[in-house]
Amino acid sequence: MGYQLELRHFNYFQVLAEELHFRRAAERLFISQPGLTRQIKQMEEIYGVSLFERGTRFVRLTAAGVYLKKEVDTLFHNLERVEQELKAIADHDALSLRLGFIGSAVQSILAQLLITLKHEHPRVEVDLQELSNEAQVTKLLKEELDFGFVRIDAIPKGLTGIPVLTEHFSLVVPYAYPTQQDNFTKLLALQEEPFILFSKDYSHSYFDLVMSIFKDAGFQPHVALRTVNALTIFNMVEQGLGVAIVPASLKKGYTTQVKFIDLDQIPQRTTLSLLWNPKVKQRGINVFLDIVQKEIHA
Template identity: 70%
Template sequence: MSYQIELRHLYYFKVLAEELHFRKAAERLYISQPGLSRQIKQMEEIYQALLFDRGKRYVRLTGAGVYLKKEVDILFNQMDKMTRELRIMGSDDITELRLGFIGSAVQSVLAKVLVHLRHDFPSVEVDLQELSNEMQITKVLKEELDFGFVRLDDFPKGIHHIAIVKEHFSLVVPRDYPIQQANFTSVSEFKNEPFILFSKDYSHSYYDLVMSIFKDATFDPHVALRTVNALTIFNLVEQGLGVAIVPASLKNGYTSKVKFIDLIHIEQRTTLSLIYNASVSHPGIDLFLNVIQKELSLSQ
């Protein structure tokens, strides 16, 4: 077999594998649908493998297509990384930082860090992505993020982590709920209430930590709803669909009509950590770490 595959073939395949629809993929690629079909057929002839199962109402990846998509994703991620690293090497200035975060990071430290970053390094563009803890870990390890702000107890090999802030939890209740901070005595008072919690997709270790609060209060909660979005939790509580437990920093920055009961007398605490890839070294890493250290010093 003569090697005739070009980068454009792989990119055409990548887009079609994402869309699984020839017309939509062709529109993304700004080529005709017949032209895309010819390119894919050419690839299949070169590789001597069927990449897509085509039907009247569907397009599906074959086993060979699934394998190739995985490899092509790795290839294009590596090319993006190479392009970015070369741009950094060719410039005296850091031009971009990619930051992942969970919602509570904005309320506790991230906003302040971004203010300092903009003041001290106005030319640096920041790409912000609100993601679950696990997704941030994955993207940092794959070098698709420079940093992440997460709530985790255990970190995989290859991840550096710095504790940013350790805080207590708060109960979230409707504004007119009969129990408020002044007359609160114990979490066990809420054993008959439905709870709205961050799901395990937010963080398995965080979810387990919250469950330990209920265990210490000697009841199993009725978890009525789960989500990964703080504002959704507050809005659902406001509508009387349940109560919630969240990191105390989430009291700041939201205008929902709910009240908070600080759980400062229980032992559970949650830690917001900064993570980054231990094997990556470029000027942007040191720049952002210096900004973080400056903010932590000011906070202390």
């Protein structure tokens, strides 16, 4: 065999693996169907393995083809990232970052991090995505986010993380509620109240942590409403639909008519962590990590 694999072979393979139809794949690639067949045959001969099963009415990937499809997708994803990085370097060191976050991150640390980032790197481009903890983890593993600010009790396999803020909880009550910070004694006194909590979709481990607060208090709460949005919780409490328990940092940044009672005497604490995928390689990663470390130490 006098031929070698070139980038075009992988492009042809990727398109055919997506279409699983030689004619449609050839049309997408603007080559003839026999030409596409010949290129795939070359790949199979070089690797010594069948990549596709071919029938009179079907084309499907073999086990080797499934594996190669995953690797080829990663290859082209990395090539696209390299192109973006090279353009950024040519554009006077412009940076781009994709940041996932939960609402409490904005009130606690994210806003200051973004201010510092803009000050030190004025040309930085930041794509902010407010997502649940689980959604951020999924996107990080798929390399669709550079960083995620989450509340989970363990770093998922394949990711790296550091704690950025550990804080106590606060009880949220209506503005004119009889119980306030100065006369609050124990959570058990509110056992007949409906509670509005972050749902398990926000974070399974966070939800379990909050439920442990009620267990220690000696009662099972009536959870009237669940949501993944802090503002929704505050609006519901303001309307008298229940009371809530949230991270203490959420006292900042909202203008709803509610009051907060610090639960700083209980042992439960919630930690906001920063996660990232070590497989993602781009200049903005280390830049942002340096800023985060400085902010934590400060």
